[in-house]
Amino acid sequence: MNAIVKNDTWKLATLPKNHKLIGVKWVYKKKLNAQGEVERYKASLVSKGYKQKGGIDYEEVFAPVARIETIRLLISLAAQNKWNIYQMDVKSAFLNGVLEKEVYIEQPPGYIKEGEENKVLKLKKMLYGLKQAPRAWNTRIDTYFKEHGFVQLMPV
Numbered sequence: 808m809n810a811i812v813k814n815d816t817w818k819l820a821t822l823p824k825n826h827k828l829i830g831v832k833w834v835y836k837k838k839l840n841a842q843g844e845v846e847r848y849k850a851s852l853v854s855k856g857y858k859q860k861g862g863i864d865y866e867e868v869f870a871p872v873a874r875i876e877t878i879r880l881l882i883s884l885a886a887q888n889k890w891n892i893y894q895m896d897v898k899s900a901f902l903n904g905v906l907e908k909e910v911y912i913e914q915p916p917g918y919i920k921e922g923e924e925n926k927v928l929k930l931k932k933m934l935y936g937l938k939q940a941p942r943a944w945n946t947r948i949d950t951y952f953k954e955h956g957f958v959q960l961m962p963v
Contacts, residue, residue, distance in 0.1 A: 808852060808918070810899040811934070819920060820929035822911050828927055829912045830855040831934075852915050853936035861938075865908065870941035897948070904933035904943025 811817075822828055833850050840846040859865055885892050897903070910930040914920065933940040953959075 808850070810902055811852060814899065814902050814932055816902060816932045816934060817912070817928040817930050819923055819926045820911065821925075822927045823909075826909060826911050829858060829910065829937075831912050831915050831936075833916065851935060854910075854912055854934045856936040856938045856940075859938045865937070865939040868938050868942050870945040900948075901933055901935050901940040901944050904940055904947055906930055906933065906943065907939070910934075910937065 831852055831854050834853055836849045836851070837845050838847045838849055861868075882892065884890070911927045912930060912934065914924075914926065914928055920926065933943050949959075
């Protein structure tokens with residue numbers, strides 16, 4: 808929830824008549840340490856994207872993903888040629904995707920604003936669980952790479 812709030816993911820709004828409300832739910836996980844003991848508990852808020860309808864709630868969902876065989880080949884070539892390999896992780900990556908259509912979600916259980924119970928949340932950014940979240944993140948990171956001089960050798 809901290810990442811969602813820090814990212815300015817939504818704002819309180821009234822649901823327009825021509826829009827559908829998407830539900831949300833909490834997903835709970837235990838994070839274990841190397842000894843298999845519970846290190847911490849984690850709760851993630853996700854949208855019920857499985858209720859979205861293609862062509863209505865979103866247009867496209869495809870986001871390219873490298874096949875494991877391709878990754879293994881690149882690691883093998885790097886080892887053989889003594890190349891350096893760098894990798895990165897973007898924390899809460901899907902939350903950084905840009906919305907192309909307006910999306911409204913219900914206020915999450917436990918975070919319903921007192922006196923505003925009839926309001927909903929209008930998303931400003933993506934939320935985990937939305938069908939279009941992977942593609943939106945890919946579009947954003949692709950744009951960033953191109954703006955910083957990277958070149959795509961093979962179009963997807």
